[in-house]
Amino acid sequence: MEPFSLWITGISGAGKTTLATTINNILNSNNYVSVILDGDSIRSQMNQDLGFSMEDRDENVRRIACMSELLSQQKIITIVSVISPMKHQRAFAKKVYGQNFNEVYLKAPLARCIEKDVKGLYKKALEQKDSDFTALSSPYEEPENPDLLIDTNLNNVEQSAQILIDFLQKKYKIKL
DSSP: OOOOEEEEEOSTTSSHHHHHHHHHHHHHHTTOOEEEEEHHHHHHTTTTTOOSSHHHHHHHHHHHHHHHHHHHTTTOEEEEEOOOOSHHHHHHHHHHHOTTEEEEEEEOOHHHHHHHOTTSHHHHHHHHTOTTOBTTTBOOOOOSSOSEEEETTTOOHHHHHHHHHHHHHHHHOOOO
């Protein structure tokens, strides 16, 4: 089986990391080699030199896309959970990775993400009037034609994972 990348995008609080972790666990428990490239983890380690300007966001996505592609050369499935707010960023990632790139859009209403705000990011951004917070003061361009759209307002984690599993089974004929 050829490796593939699941590029999970959506605003903060949409459930990207939770879904990535769930799918990674399912793949690993079924003897598939996969790794999560999580935006928050990568920013706190490898990309800590980057801020949130558009240029820095572009560079963040570039680095993650290149890392995903390098891992694919080792036959590793990558599950990327990163906001990647702009269409041109996701298009660039797709160009770098190639044909087995899958854009998975987790659609979630901003009000619900603000309400649940598990990490307290929205609260902090609203208090500080953060000018670079995606979906509040910095744009998030919804994907027009993602490979898979999952509405996390209508589907819980288990349902979202099943939608993604069904997609993978159909597209890649993997056994889960």
